[in-house]
Amino acid sequence: MADLFVALIHHPVVNRNGEIVTSAITSLDIHDIARAARTYDVRGVFIVHPIPEQRNFAASVIEHWRFDFGRAHDSRRREALELVQIVADLDEAISAAEKAARKRPLIVHTSAQTVGGASYASLRERMSQPDAPPMMLLLGTGFGMAPEVAARADIVLAPILGPTDYNHLSVRSAAGIILDRLRGH
């Protein structure tokens, strides 16, 4: 099975007006995505933020569970957070994934706004091949990743759809659903 990585992008993302901004890190994003990643055998989760103070905040969320409260309190949560690395930009995430998997990952873009896009079944099939390359799923915060991030993708995944036209899931929900579609039993 392909080595799978997840990168949560906080910059460049768009706001509700389509302007390029930097979003703030949300601690529950880290927790929920780490737990989903651990469930679905993801090799590493990258929290991508260009601002050092925000990276320090993310580190403090993890350290809290890793060394103090979490050690005595909830070892399964700590176990999930051990997958998390905090990096300044996507290139740093890609380099770290390449080092871990010994091969550069294919970049898989996800967005609720995609028209068409690769099906989950096709990507699942591709990931299950014995010679499948490592892959890195990009998840956008705010109102989604800026177009320049999408331009770097090797694969653009179809949006998550239900029976309605409503496509405003939280990134926490979307992460779990995407991983389940790709790796669920």
Place this chain on the structure above:
Amino acid sequence: MADLFVALIHHPVVNRNGEIVTSAITSLDIHDIARAARTYDVRGVFIVHPIPEQRNFAASVIEHWRFDFGRAHDSRRREALELVQIVADLDEAISAAEKAARKRPLIVHTSAQTVGGASYASLRERMSQPDAPPMMLLLGTGFGMAPEVAARADIVLAPILGPTDYNHLSVRSAAGIILDRLRGH
């Protein structure tokens, strides 16, 4: 398609030691589950909490988006929160669902601890029948619902599994994944 409801249970639930407790309401649970419910055409989301102060807190989370900030700010979030009702116990949720659907809902229990349980495919098939009864998915907070809640279930759904033995998703993630398995396209 069957009318589907979701009930988020804060009492009786168990803590990490298996003791029966009442969990606190988390505002992001309400937001994430409402948005997933709106995506997957859920008819109503019930936030179940026995303590009036906690119900007032949940109401304030919703009112903030419904009337003030949300109206100008993010109408799609408001649209999801309109599905949410706050009730004191499961019986009140069942009565409200019965009133909306004109038929008493079947109670569908979910837990990461279930051994066996009905498959998602079988429940999805059953829900798609023209004469399918309304159903209410129970989601537990804390470390899961107390056994006395499970005892009320008509259907016990299988746990969500990935390729690992880790089964500690957040209730926010689990809600999205379960709805996607039952109603995703």
